[in-house]
Amino acid sequence: MTEKLLPQSFDFDGPFPRLSRRLRLGIVGGGRISATQAMAARMTDLWEISAGALSSDPEKAKARGADLFLDPERCYGSFEEMADSEAARSDGVDAVMITTPNNMHHPAALAFLEVGIDILCDKPLTNEIAEAEDLAARSAEAGVVFGVSYVMSCYPMIRQAREIVAAGTLGDINQIHVEFMQDWMIPDGVEAAPHVKWRVDPKISGPTSCTGDIGTHAAHLASFVSGLPLTHVRAEMHVCGAPKPLEDTVFMMTRYGDGVPGTLMATRLASGNRGGLRLRIFGSKGGLEWDMEDAERLRLNVFGDPDRVLSRGHGHGVSAATERFVRTGRGFPEGLIEAWANLYTEFAMAVAARRDGVAIPPDWIGLPQVGDGEGGVRFIHAAVASHNEGSIWVDV
Structure with a gap:
């Protein structure tokens, strides 16, 4: 008999099924x-x-x-x-x-x-x-x-945010802002550490450091939640700290499908920011905001209504699809390791x-797949081309 991993029948709308083995x-x-x-x-x-x-x-x-x-x-x-x-x-x-x-x-x-x-x-x-x-x-x-x-993209409240946008709660998207601010590259000499050295070596890291490492996370997240492809970038790359072969900071103007404008910023020299990934999406009816340093909460505003804060956990307004990724009740924190577990x-x-x-x-x-990875590489190269040509608009 051929081994079967999934149950013979299960509800795709319910919790993820148990497999027959690890x-x-x-x-x-x-x-x-x-x-x-x-x-x-x-x-x-x-x-x-x-x-x-x-x-x-x-x-x-x-x-x-x-x-x-x-x-x-x-x-x-x-x-x-x-x-x-x-x-x-x-x-x-x-x-x-x-x-x-x-x-x-x-x-x-x-x-x-x-x-x-x-x-x-x-x-x-x-x-x-x-x-x-x-x-x-x-x-x-x-x-x-x-x-x-x-x-x-595997935090529960990011999945909830994606559903909110897809449902049209924000109306027509009119701008998208995303940033990833870290501070671990501030000390002089940190780039010589064994686990860092390859990240600023073009032969290993490729044509970028900060842009390819954390800027790609920001770009993917913005498209993942908004449902809009990133189409154009206008980038400036900087070395704001100690001299190094590749950038530690990048600032971009961005455009998404339907001509929606936005901004993308990433740096490793923002003192006081450790996991400073922040996403804001605004539309004709309202907006939402998520911050990885407060990852269990999602701010939602429908213009003219009282502001809402949705929180990770069973119930409290999150969808059944979001609850698949919830391991503990509200009030018992989950974080990055749990997001990795959701990915796996x-x-x-x-x-x-x-x-x-x-x-x-x-x-x-919503597993990010090879096409998302290919898009990330195109994003990196478009940013490099834009910077090298004097920060012109470049088609991703």
Whole structure:
């Protein structure tokens, strides 16, 4: 009998279903973000960490694998070896997370695409547009699930905000403002730290640093909630702190579908801002505002009515679809790890559906996919082109 992961029947409008077993997840990349994602994947109770290519040094790979309680035989010295070996096992990984530096995303993803293993890749998807297009085409041809970790879209109140906009509560959107303000790059010399150094190295990070790392989160979030594609940017990139090869700050004028104007700002030198991702969308009937440093609340205003504050939790005005992502009651805080867990929950549902041959409704999951990643790479290159040409308008 062929293994089935999803129940024979379940309600797509209800909570996400329980699978028949935990899915097996592999890790490519041994940095801090891989540990964060592994923690979140385990939180879902839908995944177990089964294998890893955690370092190009075989001894380091095994040592890091021991920290994750991995079988030493499944701690690989390269992602190529891992892809081939896991594909040949009857208990091989169902999917893999790719958490390497940016320049390795394309070759690592190719290795697993070629053996038909589903992928969740960090952003930016690649450093070059041609590489992003290649991954999008190959994943479509292979028929695999290819998610991209725009995790900010997985906060419950962001899902609620998206529903509010789609329902027309704000009327016709007339402007969109998004910013991502951090302060961790203020100290002199921080760019020399091992976990930072590659982020300002064009050979590894690509043509941008701040724009590609956190600016892409802001751009994706604005389109995700508004439902409008980002069409044009006019960008200025700056090094506001200690000298470094790539920008630490970017300011943009933006345009979205239907000519909707907006702004996008991102920096790592905004003292006092740690997770300062803020989204504001205004329309002909009202507006909404969300701040990641107060992520459990969503401000909603319908012009002429009293302002409302919706809060994460069961009830209190949030939709059934939003409640799928709620783990604790109102008053018991949830945050970034839970948002990562929501991402891995949707990834698990997508992987299970593909393996079972189940067609899922288009609005059942909001998992950011390879097309979103390709769009992020186009956004980066449009911003670079705009800046290099004297901050002219550039078509994304």
